[in-house]
Amino acid sequence: MPSRKSRPGLLVMDEGLRGMGRLTRLLSKEATTRIYAVLTLAAIGIVAFAGIAWAAGPQPWEIGMQPPATPVKDLLSAFHDELLVIITLITIFVLGLLLYVIVRFHHRRHPVPTRTSHNTVIEMLWTVVPVLILVIIAIPSFKLMYYMDRVPNPDMTIKVTGHQWYWSYEYPDQSGLAFDSNLIPEADLKPGQKRLLDVDNPLVVPVDTTIRVQVTGTDVIHSWFVPSFGVQEYAIVGRLNESWMRVEHPGVYYGECNQICGVNHAFMPIKVVAVSKDEFQHWLADAKRKFAHRDEGGAAVRVATSTPADAARPAPAGN
Ligand SMILES: [Cu+2]
Numbered sequence: 001m002p003s004r005k006s007r008p009g010l011l012v013m014d015e016g017l018r019g020m021g022r023l024t025r026l027l028s029k030e031a032t033t034r035i036y037a038v039l040t041l042a043a044i045g046i047v048a049f050a051g052i053a054w055a056a057g058p059q060p061w062e063i064g065m066q067p068p069a070t071p072v073k074d075l076l077s078a079f080h081d082e083l084l085v086i087i088t089l090i091t092i093f094v095l096g097l098l099l100y101v102i103v104r105f106h107h108r109r110h111p112v113p114t115r116t117s118h119n120t121v122i123e124m125l126w127t128v129v130p131v132l133i134l135v136i137i138a139i140p141s142f143k144l145m146y147y148m149d150r151v152p153n154p155d156m157t158i159k160v161t162g163h164q165w166y167w168s169y170e171y172p173d174q175s176g177l178a179f180d181s182n183l184i185p186e187a188d189l190k191p192g193q194k195r196l197l198d199v200d201n202p203l204v205v206p207v208d209t210t211i212r213v214q215v216t217g218t219d220v221i222h223s224w225f226v227p228s229f230g231v232q233e234y235a236i237v238g239r240l241n242e243s244w245m246r247v248e249h250p251g252v253y254y255g256e257c258n259q260i261c262g263v264n265h266a267f268m269p270i271k272v273v274a275v276s277k278d279e280f281q282h283w284l285a286d287a288k289r290k291f292a293h294r295d296e297g298g299a300a301v302r303v304a305t306s307t308p309a310d311a312a313r314p315a316p317a318g319n
Contacts, residue, residue, distance in 0.1 A: 056228045057197060057254035066227045069253060069274070070245045072148050073230035079144055083137065090133075148230065151244035154212035158203065162215070162222030162235030162257065165264035169203045174284060179291040183267045197254045202271035204287070206280035207247050215241045220262060226255030226270055234259060247274040 056066060068074045104110065159170040170178040181199045189195060205211055215224050217235035225232040226245075233243045247253075255270035275283065 056251050057194065068230070069228040069247050069249055069251065070230055071248070072245065073228060075144055075147065076230045079140060082140070086133065086137065148243070150242050151210055151212060153210070154244060155209045156206075157212045157214060158205070159214045159216070160203075160224050160233075160235065162217040162219075162224065162261070162268075164219045164262050165257075165268040167203075167222075167224070167257075167268060167270060169201075171284075175288065177284070177288055177291060179287070181271070183269055194254065196266065197256075197269045197271065199269060199271045201291075202252075202273045204273045204275060204280065204283050205245075205247055206277045207250050207274050209277065210246045211244060213243045213245060215243065221259050222257045222261045222268070223259035224255070224270060225258040226253055226272060228253045229255075229272075232258065247272075250274050250276060 056069060058066070065077060065080065068077050105113075156171070156173050159172055161168045161170070166180055166182045168178060168180045170176065179201050181201045181203065183196070184193060184198045184200060186195055189198065213224070213231060213233065215233040215235045216239060217237045219237065221237075222235040223232060224235055229245045229247065231243045231245050233241045235241070251274055253272045253274065255272070257265060257268045257270070259265075261268075
């Protein structure tokens with residue numbers, strides 16, 4: 001133990017700094033170059049992984065986002081990648097500054113500190129540069145928000161209603177075709193079906209069709225969220241929120257309610273099946289037979305899609 005009179009905490013700190021000084025002296029130029037190379041590769045790896053495409057649902061061990069299936073999600077992913085480059089550069093810059101200060105101004109190398117407390121130029125820089133970076137980020141961000149918000153000329157409309165704890169889907173352009181979409185319980189899963197994600201009646205949509213998605217709720221706030229579509233819209237009682245999607249590839253896409261909505265929040269998944277326009281027409285014909293719907297030019301009241309037992313039950317008092 002050194003015989004210096006010093007408080008224990010300071011002593012530990014001093015020892016630590018001395019250790020680091022020794023470490024920097026120990027590191028040969030080669031070793032330092034190698035460390036920089038590894039750090040650079042790691043940064044490139046992180047940036048590259050962000051863009052890798054996976055499947056249209058959650059996968060084990062995935063770290064990137066789900067592959068985009070709509071123009072909105074394409075732009076969202078691109079924006080995410082741009083931001084990742086910007087934050088990586090900022091982080092490397094700040095880390096470099098910190099390391100430089102730690103090594104260069106260590107008390108052994110720099111025993112007499114200057115008493116400088118202000119430097120107008122550098123203070124201007126560290127105010128203006130971050131503001132400029134934020135403006136550079138804000139411009140594409142706002143553009144994208146308005147692009148996502150609503151679509152001027154949709155080809156069709158789908159109405160999504162959130163309930164505790166399932167979704168119901170309605171096709172107002174198709175004689176009010178409507179049905180409920182419930183989770184398949186774990187015990188009833190067939191091979192190939194996904195636990196907590198597969199449903200009895202998925203939402204079926206045609207590809208290459210601009211679809212206006214209207215979202216509302218009947219009890220508490222839910223949120224209709226399909227990652228591959230870049231759609232996340234709150235389902236609020238008494239409000240009709242709007243978003244849109246144009247699915248580019250046929251496939252099965254999964255999502256979940258992502259607003260905590262009660263005890264069965266985790267059990268109201270979203271499954272969307274995107275099919276070709278022809279297949280969609282076939283599905284429509286079948287679905288109209290399978291599910292109750294308002295007749296063409298018929299009564300204003302839509303026939304309930306519920307079971308007879310539900311129909312016999314009195315309607316719940318509204319919120
Ligand atoms: Cu919910």
